[in-house]
Amino acid sequence: MHKVYLANSDTAFDVSEGETILAAAQRQGLNLPFGCQSGTCGACRAQVTQGRVETLGEPPALSPAEREAGFTLSCLARPMGEVHLDLHLPGAFATLRPQLWPARVIGKCWLAHDVIGLSLRLPQSERPLRWLAGQYLDVLTDDGARRSFSIANASGSELIELHLRVVPGGRFANWVAHDMPLRTILRFEAPLGAFFIRGDTRRPMVFMAGGTGLAPLRAMLQECVQRGETRPMTLFWGARAQRDLYCDAELRELSERCPSLRYVPVLSEPDADWHGARGWVHEEVLRQVPDIAGHELYMSGPPPMIEAGKRAFTEAGLDPARMYYDSFEYAYRTFPVANAP
Known part of the structure; x- marks a missing residue:
């Protein structure tokens, strides 16, 4: 058993021998960012500030410079003793746990020859959906698959805007563009991802x-x-x-x-x-x-x-x-x- 400490917080958790850091965090109900869980998206990037980790294979999302700077991917990393991680996350992230939501399609229009804009209205709720600008959602399709789209507007309203590229063979986007009627109800999970502005510096x-x-x-x-x-x-x-x-x-x-x-x-x-x-x-x-x-x-x-x-x-x-x-x-x-x- 190894202990992992998260920088700039009081959070620490145990990781079993042979368990990845992300798997251990999820097992204990902690809200760490993640995406593909295969090392290709980089959503779970974290910097090891103390201790050592071993990685399950070469993390494809990380460049050599990132690895030299101590970055790892929590979905592939297993601690080798006590480890301290800096996730470079704002405090607000901990309060934004993904949930399943319904939304009604209230508008769609061609933005370019191969891009369609989609407008979704969220249901009224005492706990409305909030997200950090830059995060994405997963649309749940009838066949059990998921389609990931970044949210194209800032939080704070009952509307969500999406930009879908329509390409040959893109089944979901083509259905949206050509066959999906207005007022269709879509179900999705949000907010997801760790792509958002860090406001802790004054750098341009x-x-x-x-x-x-x-x-x-x-x-x-x-x-x-x-x-x-x-x-x-x-x-x-x-x-x-x-x-x-x-x-x-x-x-x-x-x-x-x-x-x-x-x-x-x-x-x-x-x-x-x-x-x-x-x-x-x-x-x-x-x-x-x-x-x-x-x-x-x-x-x-x-x-x-x-x-x-x-x-x-x-x-x-x-x-x-x-x-x-x-x-x-x-x-x-x-x-x-x-x-x-």
């Missing part, structure tokens, strides 16, 4: 999105504007062509309203009349923010973008502890922990 923030990876960053920026965030913020949004910038007008208007926010769209296959930034979005970040080491970074998008960003920004001197990411194409596998309200 860089947000980097690829495609529909914009969704959680949009929620973060909405929250920042609502609370009057004064830290400098820059959003870089990478897409192929102008038609893929489905929230361009909204983001330009938001940056005009918020003096601390700058918006930079970046196209990898730009139109002939495009006069903005072009190329790979992570390279544009380094061109415009050469002092990235002094920033906090939030990345959301496809795995190749996330991996390229982690390598480039680490080489530029950014501490992995200041890099937070949501690798958007991985299908998270999570499990209900409570009944619907």
Whole structure:
């Protein structure tokens, strides 16, 4: 039996021999962040500040720089004696336990040629759903599967907005786009994930999105504007062509309203009349923010973008502890922990 202590809290728990840290926490009813439970999503990333752990295989979600900085994945890590972990979580996270919820579809519209926006209305409740901007939900389908989507708006209302990419073979998204009637009731589990803004520093923030990876960053920026965030913020949004910038007008208007926010769209296959930034979005970040080491970074998008960003920004001197990411194409596998309200 080994003891695990969580930094910045009074929480400590026992881990049996051969048991992973996440499995032990779940067994004892503790609310630790997790996602796929296979090491691919990085949602359970934690930093070992004291002690040692052994890992069940190579953690694919962690870069060499993250491993050198002492990060591990609690779903794969087994303690070798007493261990102290820093989860880098805000205090509010402990109060946000996932629950099952029903919601009614009240709107859907095409945001781009391959992206559909979905609006869900939550039921009235004495304990309404609250989430940290950047978190996601799992829709429960009739065949017992789950579909994970980042929540694209900030908490504080009875509405949830989702951005679904509609691709050939994407059964759920195609059903939503073409066959699902309005007023359909969907059931989902939320809030999930550990992707949200850390507010314990005054460092300027860089947000980097690829495609529909914009969704959680949009929620973060909405929250920042609502609370009057004064830290400098820059959003870089990478897409192929102008038609893929489905929230361009909204983001330009938001940056005009918020003096601390700058918006930079970046196209990898730009139109002939495009006069903005072009190329790979992570390279544009380094061109415009050469002092990235002094920033906090939030990345959301496809795995190749996330991996390229982690390598480039680490080489530029950014501490992995200041890099937070949501690798958007991985299908998270999570499990209900409570009944619907």
